[in-house]
Amino acid sequence: MQKIYPFLILNLLSQIAYAQSITIDPNASTGLLDAKSTTKGILIPKMSTSQKLAIVNPVEGLMVYDTDAKQFSYCLSPSSGFPILVNCSWVNFGNVQVPSTGWILDGNDVRNTNAGNIGIGTPNPVQKLEVNGNIKAKGLFMPIKYIPKNVNYFVADGDYTILVDGEGACIFMEVTLPNAALNLGRILNFSMLNYINFCNKPNSISFKDHLGNLLTSISIYDNVSSYRNNMTLQSTGTTWVIISDNWVR
Structure with missing residues (x-):
């Protein structure tokens, strides 16, 4: 009686296959079941x-x-x-x-x-993406932030290039930089738009740390007749320093 069961199962499968217009290939070399049809598919739950x-x-x-x-x-x-x-x-x-x-x-x-944050080469990232090492990129896009004249500004996490508009009357504003300890290696670019009228004030645009302390090592105007129309800052982990600039005299 036990020998009849396999025959009954195969017969049942063949009946189902015939009823659904599907051919089951018993000679499939690697598949347990090879269902063939050119007009229908297989439905799973x-x-x-x-x-x-x-x-x-x-x-x-x-x-x-x-x-x-x-x-x-x-x-x-x-x-x-x-x-x-x-x-x-x-x-x-x-x-x-x-x-x-x-x-x-x-x-x-x-x-x-x-x-949270993602770190590459560092176990304790403090930014959304922090990379400890060199980065090579093509078609790199960095966000640009425009600041109207005489508007105090706190540099945000996503800022990279900051444009300051100086057209018109005397300019006087404060720029507060983020915590240098949490931004080791980060670079910030500052560019002056239009003619800058500092009105002989050396701190017309003053830079402060995140605690509000004046950063005397960073300035735009030299109190004579020259100013930096482009300046790049970088965090050393303890403070912000100028790593490149361009003077207009």
């Missing part, structure tokens, strides 16, 4: 994201169609070198994520949902 996440103890390789994400999902176990999870983690096709790291490959883009 469809469910919402919440239903998918409610599956108890999913095994690696389990696959469903997520109707919320409109994508196929499969269960992926953590690779070696990462904390071991009790179960595998669901990953959408096209959004490949290394489990427990937060990095996601989304098409041609790589992104991270981490709410």
Whole structure:
């Protein structure tokens, strides 16, 4: 009697295949099941994201169609070198994520949902992205901040190039730089727009540290007839210094 069961199972499969117009190839060399059709496909279970996440103890390789994400999902176990999870983690096709790291490959883009900072070559990043080493880039874009004349300004985290408009009457303003200790190696560019009228005030544009202390080593106007129309600052980790400038005389 036991020898009849395999025959009945094969017969049942062949009946199902015939009823669905699918040919099952018993001679598939590497596949357990080779379903062939030129007019129909294969449907796998469809469910919402919440239903998918409610599956108890999913095994690696389990696959469903997520109707919320409109994508196929499969269960992926953590690779070696990462904390071991009790179960595998669901990953959408096209959004490949290394489990427990937060990095996601989304098409041609790589992104991270981490709410904190990212450090490369440093264990304790204090900025959104902190790199300890040289960076090589092509087509690099750095944001430009425009400051109207006589408006005191606190340099923000995302600032790189700051344009100060000096057209018109005497200019008098303060620029407060961020904490040098938290911005080691950071570079800031300052450029003066239009004609700058300092009205013979050496501190017409004064630079202060994050505590409000005047940085006497950084100035725009020399109290004679010259001023820096372009100046680049860099943090040493203790203070800000001028590393390059261009004088207009």
